Every structure is written in structure tokens, then in C-alpha cells.
Amino acid sequence: MAIMSNIEALRETMRQEMRRDERIIITGEDVGPRGGVFRATMGLYEEFGEDRVIDTPLAELSIVATGIGMAMNGLRPIVEIQFADFIFPAFNQILSEAARMRYRTQSDWTVPLVIRAPYGGGISGGLYHSQSVEAFFAHIPGLYVVAPVTPYDIKGLLRAALQVDDPVLFFEHKKTYRLIKGEVPEHDYVVPIGKAAIRRTGRDLSIITYGLAMHDSLKAAEMVAAEGVDAEVIDLRTLKPLDKETILNSVRKTGKALIVHEDNLTGGIGGEIAAIIAQEAFEYLDGPVTRLAPPDVPAMPFSHPLQDAFMLNPHKIAAAMRELAAY
Amino acid sequence: MAIMSNIEALRETMRQEMRRDERIIITGEDVGPRGGVFRATMGLYEEFGEDRVIDTPLAELSIVATGIGMAMNGLRPIVEIQFADFIFPAFNQILSEAARMRYRTQSDWTVPLVIRAPYGGGISGGLYHSQSVEAFFAHIPGLYVVAPVTPYDIKGLLRAALQVDDPVLFFEHKKTYRLIKGEVPEHDYVVPIGKAAIRRTGRDLSIITYGLAMHDSLKAAEMVAAEGVDAEVIDLRTLKPLDKETILNSVRKTGKALIVHEDNLTGGIGGEIAAIIAQEAFEYLDGPVTRLAPPDVPAMPFSHPLQDAFMLNPHKIAAAMRELAAY
Amino acid sequence: MAVRTKKSKEKTRARPSDNLTDEHLLHMYRIMMLSRKLDERSWVLNRQGKAPFHISGIGHEALQVAAAQAIRPGKDWVYPYYRDLAFCLALGMKPVDHLYALLGKAPDPGSGGRQMPSHFSSRELRIGSVSSPVATQVPIAAGTAMASKLRGLDEVTVVCLGEGSTSQGDFHEGLNWAGVHKLPFICIVQNNQYAISVPVAKQMAVKSVADRAAAYGVKGVAVDGNDALAMYDVMHEAVQRARRGEGATLIEAITYRLTPHSSDDDDRSYRSREEVEAWKRRDPILLFRQTLLERGILDQETAQAIEKWAMDEVDKAEMEAMQAPYPDVSTLEDHVYGPLPAWQEG
């Protein structure tokens, strides 16, 4: 059992899985000698060589597309999109090709492909190095979308992603890369795709969240605990498919739901979660299903006062908790 | 006052606006001599010439991008995406450039651009000529998204779209092109962006819908009216921004909300609408906020039994209405 | 600059097609004829209201069959596009398979009726699944070729698209990738002069699509796609280059679509009847028949027998396809995801 940061867990899991399975290769911009701009692949080029850790042209469309074509010919590529903000040139390939291959061929062809992408803000990245892009993908049947945010889950969900024969969007909140540390068992385990984790149990309200906001929510929960508000904090981990059972069980217990995410409010995943709760836990609700998210502006500004105003933090979350608890 | 089909209203409005404003040009695949694959631009090439009705290379990314660049240099392009299914190569240009230009330059640069795209199914189009793609765009601040589905609204919303200085996604349900006819006044009028229409008033429940599903919902409402269920039918018309006021007023009156759309359930616009209702009309609800939509499969199959099974129709909607009314 | 194969020169040199036996040539002719008859029947079924949509390969048959002849079906990879009916038949697809898809019937091996017709696919035959957005297959095919190379497998990947589709970014990125990695990759652009109504001059400012190869460090060749043997020659050379590890080739096969774009199209608004008639006189099947007659490989009698055989095959296929069931609606939600590993259950 070792203590690792999120990025270390990511790197070590890739290393172990590549040792185990020679079909796994890594492609992306600067993943080779440079070890990735966040150093996620550091040392892997040296260990596995240029045929398994491959610097690509600066072209996300073809990074994903060649990943699809390699997956159709016996490899198990992990492709890195340098920043999630730059995944959109590949949107058509992901949506029209990767996500539909199985359905349109009745499983004759499949695309076992992992697409890694650092997302999220709070790192002075401005409009195009801070975005939360997960909602676009959570709307696409045929894709799995995961967003683990502890070292334990990163290992477990990456191993799971490498075991399913469908494309997986693997989102990593870049601000947590070095910020979050935790224990990572040495033995093999998976965190099943589609299973949320209850990070804190509570009676009074359910916080449904993921990403950096999950860590902020835990802090907020401790802040309001002193005031007598006992919150349950659910870390979704998988965004598609949602773990409806865990969400609904919690809300049926507490009667109140606060959904928190860093993505814009309108059209974010929170809407889907709220809709599920409103339809399927209607009779248990003791207060309005509430969403807390940054405002609907076209991504996060660079200047730090604006960035801070945009970002969530434990205080904002605690305030929303107090309000809902008091309802 | 003339009776026109949806596509006639579209064509005649483009013609009139082009006569009025010489900054308006049309670009797209086959929009020239061919008059568009749906004939939306028929006769316009002949009237306005090859400098204003321009056949483009087969490349949606640059169709949109050049539209942006022309809009920044004094023109008011209307670009046609031949099928909404083929808008995704341009997704990055729409999201990263068109939608963000104003915000990132504090209105120094703006992008007055209309992107027309036929969407929707029921026409044996299979997986890639039937999609409802509006939810992806409704998640992007900086864009307007409209989906008018009567000849009157098509004229009024197209004129409105040509008056705002921001990019507008103009979605046309292709099955309604010739199916739906109605009166179109000759005088100039606009249908304001952001205003829904109440197509039928009712006491017992509110149906919130748009597109072909709106016409099906009206039929369904008549079917259940005979059984004593009095439904209010709201045609959203604009999908971004949503007309929260009209939605909430209706649901506060009826106490029950049924959201109906042709797009997949998960991540569709229905989730956002349900979330708004669940949060802001909580105290008025007499039943669970309910969504009716096709299943979460990667787009609509070609084979007609499967297509029929996928599509909504008045019977399916009436069944959902009965169930909710009985709650 | 594109290398244009010149008839005059070829005559003096030994041509790869010289090695094709009579049986090979007759086989090629048979497949072309089968494809033509099947395609014509598809139009009929559409006009009869039995098939909602047909997209045709009429006019493209020779280049496709010649290309298939130069590779090893089931071992080499082919990512076709919607006009590649003859290509797929040459690779081993059955005529009835096309008709199942045309009618949206359950036994359609490509997609069980989920896709529109002519969206070919077969893992067994190594035919990549055709989707509707054009050109997406190009970088996917580059990935498949790259996997062959990385895995040390002696495989070639062939991808097809129309000339209009080369305007898409996907084409650029796929060719660039093939160039950078010197892949065993062949891109066949079937230049039929139009993308629906848009003529090639509005699509690109180069004289030959093959000129585009220069941007990628890839070899570019233009060839008369209505001349089966010329096509075989350049294709054979491209395959040899690929196998020798010398990298990718872009082949522009110049041809003409003898029908409207699809059953939804009316081509009279954008091209003259004279132009169509002129190309009909260069119908590639007619030309190939002429060659075989001249060489004494075919006589009128055999030619008629082949035509009859093709018609019979199509009749049989139609009967079979008509009787086949539609997909059961209970299958609508199948195959969205694969089965999950055991851990998931626990």
C-alpha cells in the first residue's frame, strides 16, 4: 500500500497494465520523451519504447480516429488528449464512429479505446485550458464516461476501462493531479464502471457531485456539520451510466438533493440527475432538487478574481447546503 | 396571407431578407444550382447569383469557419449544414470560436451567423440522417438555439435570427418540411428568440415539447381530451435560452409536467427542463416531473419496424399523459 | 505532381496485369456484371416503393473490382465507402447481403438493418463498417494500417472515398498520419467529377486529386478508373510498395457516376444529358468486355451466359431477401454496450 498523488496513481497504473498486456499502447501529443505536458506518461517511453508510447501529430481528430482503427486491429490504445478543451476536433470521430461502431454492426466491430483527457479549472488556464466537457459525452449512448478523483479510484477505474470492449472517456481533473493524495493498494482491483461511492454518510441532505467539487463538498460538509447539518456526499465517479440506485437510495433517505458540479449550470449533468430524482424520488422529496454550478458563461476566465468568482469552493457549497437544509 | 409549408416559409423568408439586406449570403453544400438537397434554397441562386448563393467544398468545419470569418468582415451569412448529423466536424468551430468570440473579446468582435440544419427522423434516414443534435448546442453559452416548427414561426424566428448579432443554430425538423402547412402573414414580423408558445391551453397537465413531437403532442392532447384529460401544450420554439417563465407559469397552474422530445432521454434537453421545474416549481407539483423520449440507443435505425419503435407518436404520448394525469 | 499512367509507355513495358490469367479476368468481369445487375435491381426495387433508398455504384465497378483483385481478401483490410458495392462483392460479400440491407431486413450482416443500405461491413471479410459522415474512415484506416505495422503483420489497408470528401479535415489528417509513419496504406479516391451537384472545380483548385499526395510525402498516382487493367496496374504497384515498407499511395481513379447521386437525387439541375451520354459510351464494363473480346478471352456467347448468370443470381437474391424477416423490435436496444466483465456484476 503506497501513498500516491492522482497523477502518480495514473502513471503507475498505466505502467503496470502495459507490462501485463502488450496490446496496450499510448498515443498523444508530447506523450513520448516529454512524458506529457502534465508528466502523466513520464518514464513510459523509456520503458516501453517508441512503438508503444507514440508522439502524434498535433491533430486530435486523427489521434482518436487512429485509436479507433488500431482498436479494430487488435490493439488497446490509450489516447491522450492534452487538454479536454481540445477534444472537440475529435468530436465527430468519438460520436459518429467510436460510440456507434458496436450498435451499427451489432457487435461485429467494437472499439476498445480509452480516451484520457485532463479537464477542469482553477489553474489559471483561462477559457480554453479549464473546461468541463463531460456533459457532451454523457449524452452519447455507446460511450462510458468516468471521472475518478482519488488515487484509489483512478487505478480501479482505469483498470476497469481497459477491461471493457467499448470506448471510455476518462476525465481527470487536472487541479487534483498533485493536490489529492491517497492510498493505492498494490494488488489488482477494479472500481466497477457505473458505481458511485458514498464518501460521507449523512441524514439531512444528499450532495451528488464529482471531480474537484467532490473534494470541496466534503470540506463543506464538515463546515456545516458543526452547525448540525448532516450531509451525505456521493462521488459519482462514473458519469455515464449514472448510478441511479445509489443516488435514489440516498435521496429517498435524506429527502433533499443538492447537485454540485464545476461545469456550467445549463445543460450540465446536473440537469439529468435532477430529472431522475424529480421523476423517481418524487414522493420522498422534502425540498426542491437544487443545483449549484458556475454561471452560464462561455468557460472560465483567466484573470484570477474572475476565475475565483467562477469556481466553486467549500464556502459556496456550504451556503447552498445551509439554504437547502433550512427549507 | 398565404398558406405555406415549412420549407416554403423558410425559402420565401430567405428570399425576402436577401432582397432587403445585401449583406446576407447563403453558403453550403449543393445550395447553388441544385437548390439544396431538400430544395430549401431553390431559385435563390438564379435570383441572387453565385456571389450570394455559394456552393462550398464538402467540409462542414470550413463552412462554419468561413461563415465566422465573413461575419467578422461585414457579411451576414446563413450557412446550411446539409443534415444536422453532419454538423459535428464543425463542432469545435461553433463551440470554441463562434460561441466564445463575443465573451472573449468583450464584444469587440461578434459573430452574427445563422447556421441552418435539418434534423430529426422518421424519414428512413437511419443512424446518420435522423439525429436530434440540439442538446449539444443548448449546453453552450453564447449560442442561441431555435427549433421552429410551424411556417409562421419559421418566418418569424428566421427574421429574428438575422437581427441578433450572435450565432444562432436554426434547427428545422426535416419531416415537417412538407408535412406541416399554415398561414404566413406577408407583413414583417418577428417571433422573439426566447419565447415559447402555448399551442393549447389546459388545466390538468403541461406538455413541454418542440419539433415534430409538438405536433404529435397536439394530436395526443385531442385524443385524451375525449377522456377528460385537459392538457396544456407548450411549443418551446427556442431551446436556448429556455422560456422559463412560460414553462413555470404553466406547471404552477397544472401541477404536472410531461416533457416530450425526439432526442435520446439521457442528456437531452428534457433533463434541463425537468431540473428547472423541480427546483423552481417544487411547491406546486402534484406529480413527478415526467420525461418521454426515445431510448438511449446511438441514433435511429433505418429498418422501418425499428424506426417506428424508436420514434414518438401520438399514441405513446397519450399513454404517458394518461399515466401522469392519473397520478 | 501526380504521376499519370500513360498508355503508350505501358505498352512497351511489362505490366502487372499481364500476369492476370484468363480465369482472373473472367472472374473480374463476372463480378462487375453481378454488381451492375444487382445495382440496377436496387433501383427497380426503389422505384417500386419496396426500398426507401438506394445509392449506386454504377460506373465505378471496374476500378473497384480491379483494386480488390490486387489484394488478399480477408487478410488485407478494406474501408470502403457507399459506392463500393462491386468492391465488396469482389471481397466476398453476397448479393443477398446487399439486398437485406436495401430492404432493412434482419439478416443484413453489416448492421441488421440499422444502417442505411450500402453501409457495408464485415469483420470476417475485413471490411470496415461504412458510416454516413464522409471521410471519417480515412484516419481510422490509417490507425488500422499502423496497428498492422506495430504488430509486425504483413497486411495492407485500403480506404476509399469520393473526390469531394477529400475536402474534409479527416482526409488530411489520415494521409498525414500515413505519410509520417510510412504505413502500408492505400487511399483510393474515386473521382467521379461531382459531390452530389458540386463539380470538382468548386471542390479543389488542383488539377488532379493525386496532386494532394505531395502535401503528405505520399506517392500520388492518377489513373483512368474506367480502365480495369490500368487500375489493376497502379493498385498492384501500390500494394507492392506497401508490402516492401515503402509507404502509402494515394490513387486517384478517374471515373463517372452514371446515375443520379442517390434515389433522392435528380441530376438534371446540375449536369447536361450530353455529358452523361458521353460518359456512358465509356462505361467501364463495356470497355472491359471489349478488351476481353479483343483478346479472345470472351466471346459473345460467354458474355451472354455471364449476363444471364448475374441476372439469375440477382433474382435468387431478391427472392431470399424479400422473404427474410424484419428485425424484431425487441432488439432495438441491443448492442449499445458489450457485456460487462464479471466484476461488474458483483
Next chain:
Amino acid sequence: MAVRTKKSKEKTRARPSDNLTDEHLLHMYRIMMLSRKLDERSWVLNRQGKAPFHISGIGHEALQVAAAQAIRPGKDWVYPYYRDLAFCLALGMKPVDHLYALLGKAPDPGSGGRQMPSHFSSRELRIGSVSSPVATQVPIAAGTAMASKLRGLDEVTVVCLGEGSTSQGDFHEGLNWAGVHKLPFICIVQNNQYAISVPVAKQMAVKSVADRAAAYGVKGVAVDGNDALAMYDVMHEAVQRARRGEGATLIEAITYRLTPHSSDDDDRSYRSREEVEAWKRRDPILLFRQTLLERGILDQETAQAIEKWAMDEVDKAEMEAMQAPYPDVSTLEDHVYGPLPAWQEG
């Protein structure tokens, strides 16, 4: 094939740069020096923890200033990329404007601190707004050039990007558009040998980026981007071609980034110190100074005075920028949409 300008030949012919006056040349030198000093100061501010991020144009100054010199600022259109500090200064941007952006201050005219630094923009100066996803500006610029042509305006549009970014589909589609419509359009690829860590050989299989022009029916020229006058010559010719209606030009300006990719980069993992040192000896400002000294346009004293002037300008700009306010948080939600017409109110 790319046309390479050869020194030897040029000497014997009249060169456009021969028409540049001493004052022009000194002006160009001043802007290069100003850009260099401002850029160096940006690194210092970053290292001091005052600026979270800097991306540098050091090494690219000569080609940028020369390009600007060949067009009419404020009339012709420029879509720059993030390394175009010197380009934008030459077009009229103020040094303090860069520092406002660097520090995320409200008066940043490009974006009021919303964008990362070096995301230049000015409608007044006809500088298109830089975004972070690379190459998107290429087809947008083609659209702007097309509008000039359709509106009958005598304007040229210039767009810049790095050689790595030419791998994107956007580049292909933009160049193709420019070719098809013979647009008054100039694409300058600043080939500094790397895309972050990825060397040009992993990016493309062509020898010269200018070779890519052949795919589009566009003229391609490669030039030593560290030679300001050579760059001016090819740029001047491209502008003349555009104005004569002869169409687009792709210019590959060969140069080198003398710093790491950005303040977040460490370039030691991917290139040798020897290589960097060798290029430092070809620092374009040194080379240009040498030319001016040789021609007697500059003497050591004036050179020092210019350096001092540049430092003073940067000092003043820094003072101003440091004192400027941050954007007010109440503005966070401004400028998402424009004001609606009156009808909307009613």
C-alpha cells in the same frame, strides 16, 4: 515543390526590400527590440510569481515584423497566433496591452483579462481574436478574405500558425477554400522545428511545409524567417499577388523558438543545448542588427539608444500595468450575448 529563395540569386535581382528606406528599416529594428525586451520582461514577471503564464515569441521577431511591414495595418486583416507579439506591436498594439493581458488586468483591450496572455485581439487594428485551440483561425481567415473579395474591397488577410498546427484539419480546409476561391489570403507558417516537444519529422513527412501548398493550388514559398529582408521580399510578393487577384500564398518562415514552449515547459527533455546554442547564434535580431550595421544605417551608439528606448518603454508599460485594476467580479457574466433588438423587449 516549394520555391526556396536563394541568397545568391537575390543579390543579382532587384528586391522589394531594396525599396525600404532607412527609416523603415530602423523602425523595424526598433519594434523587434521592443518585442524582445517586452518578452524578456514577461519571463521575469512570470519567474517572480507575478504572472501565472507566459508564452514567448523570442526568436520569431524578424519574420513577424517584416510581414507586418509588407501590409497596411488597420486595413489588411491579420489573424495572429500566440507567438505574434512582435507582429502585433508592429501593427500598433501597445506594450502595456500585452502586460495587461499577462497580468490579467481589466484594461487588456484584447479580452479584459478573460483570455490567457498572448491571445491578441483588436477590432480597431483588424487583429483577429486569438483562441487557444490551434489552427481554427485558418479557415476563419479564409472567410474574412472571401468577404473582402465578395464585397469588392481591396484587403488582404494574413493568418499565422506554427508548423505543428498544419496537421490539423482546419489548416487543410482553410487552405483548400483559399485555393478554390483564389482569395487574397496569405498563410504564414512559422516553422520553429517543434510543436512543444514534437519535432517536425514526427509531424509531417514532407521536407518543407511549403510543399503542402501543392495540395491546394496555392503558391508555396519557403524562406529563412530569421532573415528579415528575405521574409519581407516573399511577403511583399505574396501581397502583390493577392492584390492582383492571383490568389493565395503559403509562406513557410523557417525559424526557431529560442525559449521553452511556455513558462510551463522545460525543453531539456526533448532538445539538446547545443542545438539551442547554435540557433542562438542565428538570433534574428542579431542578424538584422548586423545587416543594418554593415549598411551603415545603424551605429553602435544608435543601437544602444534603441535598446535603452525599448527598456524604458517596457519599464513604463510595466508600471502602468501593475497599477491597473483587475476586472471587477461583477463583470463575470457580461458579454455572453449582445443586447437584443427592441422587439425582444416587447
